[in-house]
Amino acid sequence: MTETLARDFEHRGRSGAEVYWTLRAKILDLQLPPxxxxxxxxxxxxxxxxxxxxxxxxxxxxxxRLIVKTPGKGYRTTALLGTTELRELFEFRLLIEPWAARAAAVNRLSNPSRFLTASLDDFESGTAEHTAVRHQLVAHDTVFHDRILSASSNEFALHAYRATHCHLHLFRLHPADYQGTSTVEEHRRIVDAIAACDPDAAEEAMHRHLIDAYHRFAEAFTQEESGLRLPHPANLC
Structure with missing residues (x-):
């Protein structure tokens, strides 16, 4: 490979990565419309x-799953989640994530609390320096939940969860919690329970976090459109 070709190859590779992150940001920020x-x-x-x-x-x-390609028609951005898809996604998450949090708290040898705490600290220190934290919140939320699923040591559950790409699609709905304050508080409660090896508390904290998160994202829709089936946190026992 000649020096010129090598430089061209390196440039294309670097440009490809940069273009991916640029286009992903445009889709998440709705600069490329749904x-x-x-x-x-x-x-x-x-x-x-x-x-x-x-x-x-x-x-x-x-x-x-942010782009769909149709033969003969080219590329389109995917549509935003509707109320039904939002509800079904959180119903799925409620089936596996409280269980995963419980499993993480039970397994003392692979307890992920130290990593989860560091992730929270990094996010909070990053937001102290930047006012626009939306993309940092997407990254933190993705890693946080993924690590808890990974700690369950169930590859099938982890693969099924990752296949939803849920955080990329949820944050396109412009939740009210842009700064992540509520999310961080809820994540801290989950981490504290996992660190204490308290499976009941970890399961409950994750369950409540998902319920609260669902209602935050559902604010993207009017009450008449939302068709909520999940209970509001105030009505939980």
């Missing part, structure tokens, strides 16, 4: 790259 055709030529002009890294990034975003 359920809309993606204009590759316009992105070429805007980002100053060739079509190749853009198509590579779009293919990667297909794996995130």
């Amino acid at each position: 359920d809309a055709k993606v204009n590759i030529d316009a992105l070429v002009r805007e980002l100053g790259v060739s079509q190749t890294p853009i198509r590579e990034a779009l293919s990667q975003l297909e794996g995130d």
Whole structure:
């Protein structure tokens, strides 16, 4: 490989990664509107790259379920979650995540509390320096919940959870909790229970966190549209 080709190859690889993160941010921030055709030529002009890294990034975003490709029609961004999809997603999460938190608290040898605490500390220190924390919150929330599922040592449950790409889709709904204050408080309660090896408290803390999170995301819809089936935290025993 010549030196010129090597530089070109390195540039394309770097551009591909940068284009992926740029397009993902645009989708999460709704700068690329939901359920809309993606204009590759316009992105070429805007980002100053060739079509190749853009198509590579779009293919990667297909794996995130943020992009869908239709033969003969090109690429589109996926639609936002509707009320039914939002409810079904949290019903699924309520089936496996409280159980995973319980399993993490029971297993003393692979207790993830130290890592979870560090993740929370890193997020809070990062938000102290930046006012726009939405993408930091997406990253933290993804890693936090993934680590608890990983600690359950159940690869099938972990794979099923990861396949939802739930955090990428949920945060497109513009929740009211942008700064993550409520999320951090709820995560701290989960970590405290796991660190104390208290499975009952860990399961309950995760259950309440998911209920609260559901209602925060449901604020994207009117009460008439939401069709809530999950109980509001105030009505829990």
